[in-house]
Amino acid sequence: MKRTNNCGELRKEDSGKKVAISGWVHKYRNLGGLIFLDVRDRHGITQVVFDPKVLPDEIISKAGSCRNEFVVTVSGTVQIKPEPNKNLATGEIEINADGIVIENASVTPPFNFLNGKSDAKEESRLQYRFIDLRSEKMTNNLLIRHKVTMAVRNYLSDKGFIEIETPTFSKSTPEGARDYLVPSRLYPGMFYALPQSPQIYKQLLMVAGQDKYFQIARCYRDEDSRKDRQPEFTQIDIEQSFVSQDEIFELTEGMFRDLFEKAAGIKLKTPFERMPYQKAMDDYGVDKPDLRYGLKLKNVTDITRNSGFKVFSDAPCVKFLPVPGISEYSRKQISAIEDHAKHLGAKGLAFAKYIDGKLDGGISKFLSEKETSEIISRSELKENNGLIFFGADKEDMANKVLGGVRIKLAEELNLYDPEEFRFCWITDFPLFSYNEEEQRWEAMHHMFTMPKPEFLQDMIDGKNLEKILGQLYDLVANGVELASGSIRIHNSELQEKVFSILGMPKEEYETKFGAMLNAFRFGAPPHGGIAPGLDRLVAMICKEDSIRDVIAFPKAKNQNCMMMNAPSEVSQDQLDELFLEIKKH
RNA sequence: GGUCCGGUAGUUCAAUCUGGUUAGAGCACCUGCCUGUCACGCAGGAAGUUGCGAGUUCGAGCCUCGUCCGGACCGCCA
Numbered sequence: 001m002k003r004t005n006n007c008g009e010l011r012k013e014d015s016g017k018k019v020a021i022s023g024w025v026h027k028y029r030n031l032g033g034l035i036f037l038d039v040r041d042r043h044g045i046t047q048v049v050f051d052p053k054v055l056p057d058e059i060i061s062k063a064g065s066c067r068n069e070f071v072v073t074v075s076g077t078v079q080i081k082p083e084p085n086k087n088l089a090t091g092e093i094e095i096n097a098d099g100i101v102i103e104n105a106s107v108t109p110p111f112n113f114l115n116g117k118s119d120a121k122e123e124s125r126l127q128y129r130f131i132d133l134r135s136e137k138m139t140n141n142l143l144i145r146h147k148v149t150m151a152v153r154n155y156l157s158d159k160g161f162i163e164i165e166t167p168t169f170s171k172s173t174p175e176g177a178r179d180y181l182v183p184s185r186l187y188p189g190m191f192y193a194l195p196q197s198p199q200i201y202k203q204l205l206m207v208a209g210q211d212k213y214f215q216i217a218r219c220y221r222d223e224d225s226r227k228d229r230q231p232e233f234t235q236i237d238i239e240q241s242f243v244s245q246d247e248i249f250e251l252t253e254g255m256f257r258d259l260f261e262k263a264a265g266i267k268l269k270t271p272f273e274r275m276p277y278q279k280a281m282d283d284y285g286v287d288k289p290d291l292r293y294g295l296k297l298k299n300v301t302d303i304t305r306n307s308g309f310k311v312f313s314d315a316p317c318v319k320f321l322p323v324p325g326i327s328e329y330s331r332k333q334i335s336a337i338e339d340h341a342k343h344l345g346a347k348g349l350a351f352a353k354y355i356d357g358k359l360d361g362g363i364s365k366f367l368s369e370k371e372t373s374e375i376i377s378r379s380e381l382k383e384n385n386g387l388i389f390f391g392a393d394k395e396d397m398a399n400k401v402l403g404g405v406r407i408k409l410a411e412e413l414n415l416y417d418p419e420e421f422r423f424c425w426i427t428d429f430p431l432f433s434y435n436e437e438e439q440r441w442e443a444m445h446h447m448f449t450m451p452k453p454e455f456l457q458d459m460i461d462g463k464n465l466e467k468i469l470g471q472l473y474d475l476v477a478n479g480v481e482l483a484s485g486s487i488r489i490h491n492s493e494l495q496e497k498v499f500s501i502l503g504m505p506k507e508e509y510e511t512k513f514g515a516m517l518n519a520f521r522f523g524a525p526p527h528g529g530i531a532p533g534l535d536r537l538v539a540m541i542c543k544e545d546s547i548r549d550v551i552a553f554p555k556a557k558n559q560n561c562m563m564m565n566a567p568s569e570v571s572q573d574q575l576d577e578l579f580l581e582i583k584k585h
Numbered sequence: 586g587g588u589c590c591g592g593u594a595g596u597u598c599a600a601u602c603u604g605g606u607u608a609g610a611g612c613a614c615c616u617g618c619c620u621g622u623c624a625c626g627c628a629g630g631a632a633g634u635u636g637c638g639a640g641u642u643c644g645a646g647c648c649u650c651g652u653c654c655g656g657a658c659c660g661c662c663a
Contacts, residue, residue, distance in 0.1 A: 027624075112613065119597065344658085446663040
């Protein structure tokens with residue numbers, strides 16, 4: 001028997017048609033005489049009814065033997081149901097069966113689907129991923145992911161970009177994340193590295209005159225996972241020659257508008273807001289602010305330098321977070337927030353209540369009148385009550401703690417609309433930051449970024465490094481970094497200058513980046529690009545908290561695949577061929 | 586590497602705080618009944634190395650230590 005329709009497409013207009021559908025038994029209801037099977041495939045669920053008045057015993061007993069997740073093909077006639085099922089798209093019809101083939105039985109499944117989702121913990125879902133992916137929720141997530149990549153491919157292709165694949169066996173460049181290494185059989189003791197991103201290849205493609213390139217590119221970074229970070233993940237990698245930052249923004253905005261519309265029917269407003277990095281850090285304490293709600297941080301370092309309150313006067317930076325309307329917070333609630341702050345690295349979390357125009361409780365008694373009035377006026381608390389949290393520490397720690405507390409409170413107080421998408425470009429990132437521990441300069445982002453023109457001379461002179469801003473940008477939505485890009489250096493001398501600022505001797509950067517430097521000497525066009533993270537983007541559209549739920553076969557926390565049991569040991573022969581020895585520890 | 590949460594029937598959870606009878610419930614599974622269900626219903630049944638290993642105790646699912654697995658966060662992630 002061959003199916004004529006899928007399980008999601010029959011409607012009352014099809015009434016009277018002879019059809020056959022194939023799928024999994026989603027649910028069976030045996031009423032003793034009448035038997036109902038809900039048959040499910042990727043497209044939907046269709047109810048089939050077996051009527052013993054007209055069917056031979058053999059068919060009835062076969063239908064009655066079906067259990068959840070059996071694979072069946074059922075033939076019959078489409079008919080209108082006496083009472084429609086409003087929960088199903090096919091709910092107005094059913095198939096009045098005249099035959100059934102059990103294609104395959106199933107042992108009792110480890111879990112079932114409830115409300116379209118697997119009713120199991122993630123541990124089982126990852127182990128039995130092939131069953132989990134049958135759920136409506138996961139099927140839909142994979143479909144949305146497909147729609148996003150299709151929209152991206154069509155959009156970029158229409159704009160004159162071509163998709164070019166780059167190698168996954170590449171060269172290790174130990175800056176940045178840890179590399180995944182692949183031992184070479186033909187070169188004993190040598191290794192390929194899986195690319196952390198196609199960065200150098202895409203720049204070489206620009207030198208190669210390919211003008212506009214993109215790739216749905218798999219990237220590999222051997223760092224500890226998070227709910228938004230997997231050891232392998234996918235970037236929408238885009239690079240273009242003779243392009244400005246504004247043109248990249250316009251291209252990206254158009255692409256996001258298009259894919260949100262096509263994948264989710266959501267209309268985004270463009271152009272997106274723009275915010276310099278420094279303002280994001282000052283107001284929100286993070287470089288990826290969630291702008292769906294306010295709760296801005298305030299700085300009072302200027303007036304607390306000479307404070308009588310030692311915690312403030314000793315601190316290099318004092319910022320505070322005024323939160324309107326929660327002056328009635330209990331000691332327990334405040335203490336829970338303090339625990340969160342400590343978890344982020346704070347020594348403690350000072351607070352004061354704002355009631356009837358005055359500061360009360362907490363540390364309020366240690367503050368002078370001037371400090372109190374400045375704090376109240378800078379808090380911009382309009383209501384007559386609120387709660388103020390203080391961060392007194394090094395600036396980056398104060399930002400981290402108050403920025404983290406801000407996010408926690410916004411969740412706790414439901415300060416944002418989960419349906420809203422609030423995009424923002426973060427611009428003007430510094431190029432370099434000084435690593436105190438290692439006593440050297442580091443690239444804040446990556447080392448191929450062009451400075452803004454007004455800082456070019458300082459960079460050539462190696463002066464005021466901490467002040468140099470780059471043509472460097474992130475795209476942030478709802479507090480999530482969705483994309484990152486820059487205008488690149490295309491001049492070998494300037495690129496060498498950056499390597500030397502980062503403390504790399506010539507021999508070292510020639511070994512690591514020789515190919516790129518050499519290419520730049522052969523007529524490299526100015527170029528730049530951007531790389532949105534596909535997994536985070538799709539997770540946001542699907543309203544999933546973890547990118548694991550938008551990846552067909554993700555790794556668990558510890559980078560293992562619970563379904564395949566990877567990684568695994570290999571044979572001694574395999575090791576011998578690769579000239580590898582396992583060190584016992 | 587660190588902090589925290591979880592691991593009990595196929596599965597999701599309860600019993601753990603306050604150690605004490607035969608470790609319970611929903612779904613799934615098995616048997617019987619049931620002709621319009623749609624998360625069908627009714628009656629009955631089977632199902633447990635309480636992740637693993639030590640320790641404390643007259644007695645441990647429960648307390649302690651170690652270990653493994655899953656998750657959140659810090660570190661890390663150019």
